[in-house]
Amino acid sequence: MNFTVDWLAFFLIEQPQDEEAPKTVRMARYLSHDDYQKSELRDFLEGEYARIAKRKVELNPKTEGTPTKLGQFVLEPGHPLESNPNYALLSRLLQADTAGESQAPCQELIQSYLRTSQVRGGVMIVARTRLELLDERYVFILKCDFEQKTAVITDEKSLISNVQMAINAKNMKSLMYPHMIESGMNDPYHVKIHQFSHARYFEEFLRFIEYPQTVTQIVSDEVISLARQHIEYTYPEETEERLREEEAIELIAASPKRELAEKWEHETVMEAMQIITDRQPEVELKFKLDHMQIRTLLADYGTNLHIAKVNGRYLVLLEGEQLQFERGVSPVEFVKPKALADLVREIESRSLAEREAAPALAPSEEERPPWE
Secondary structure, three states: OEEEEEEEEEEEOOOOOOOOOOEEEEEEEEHHHHHHHOHHHHOOOOOHHHHHHOOOOOOOOOOOOEEEEEEOOOOOOOOHHHHHHHHHHHHHHHHOHHHHHHHHHHHHHHHHHHHHOOOEEEEEEEEEEEEEEOEEEEEEHHHHHHHHOOOEOOOOOOOOEEEOOOOOOOEEEEEEEEEEEEOOOOOEEEEEEEEOOOOOOOHHHOOOEOOOOOOHHHHHHHHHHHHHHHHHHOOOOOOHHHHHHHHHHHHHHHHOOOOOOOOOHHHHHHHHHHHHHOOOOOOOOEEOOOOOOEEEHHHHHHHOOEEEEOEEEEEEEEOOOOOOOOOOHHHHHOOOOOOHHHHHHHHHHHHHHHHHHOOOOEEEEEEOOOOO
């Protein structure tokens, strides 16, 4: 997959010493195809366009921190794609055939980027390319932040020299438009954006592009919706108990960490799980049992993963045909597994012994008799 660069715009964004001061463009250069072929940028960006195009992306990422996402142009009902300002700008960049024609839309783009909160100093590159053989046009917007404390080897006396403004393509942020579904098949409604940074400012500077919900958000919304339906079915009347259940669901929806609610029977959980996994088969199930982390698929619940309770303590049973260990040999690898019935009896007896050995709680002041 080879891309030919028709023109390229290069902007050096200066980072003022005063962090509160606005960022400015210290240098701007517009390169034609021939200028680009003779420049050092060609070697610096060699292979990057194809790497960005081949990078896998999902319509609904698994988590919010997924580095590669698909952004969709925001459209008001009844309005065409051309009514979106960000689409209009990217289209102008796509249609610009020369470096001179690209200057006005590039200036509009860079000014929009500079108005973004938390924008950092570095290099912004805008390139209009064509996919060889198919002659398909694509716009790439690339951002390299300045590297900190970078040095180069000089000579045997000074050894190294400090580099004030260095950039690296390794952690480069990128935006590609249109989204290439596969070679020769494009999606004009989406852009592909990539950034590793926890600060999401590279997503923010095109304000009329939205990012679809993550799989986690979709599943959470579905579970809350099913929970509300279950409450309506269980409590058809507006009773205090129903109100308490509805409040509990709202707290669960807003809480980042939750404990086992113990509200639904196993069959109800299986029905709800089936609805979700039919739409999202690869949904993960992650939870902690005390300090132990369990990570599996939601579809494993009820078949390969079971949850039980023994004398007030939770028991998580994982079922499978093969048990493998990774690096770091431990004595557990040599164990002969106990029978499940024996293990449950052992847990019950240990739990009972722990309860009997626990010291009785001292009576409170109100419970003490008056003569003490």
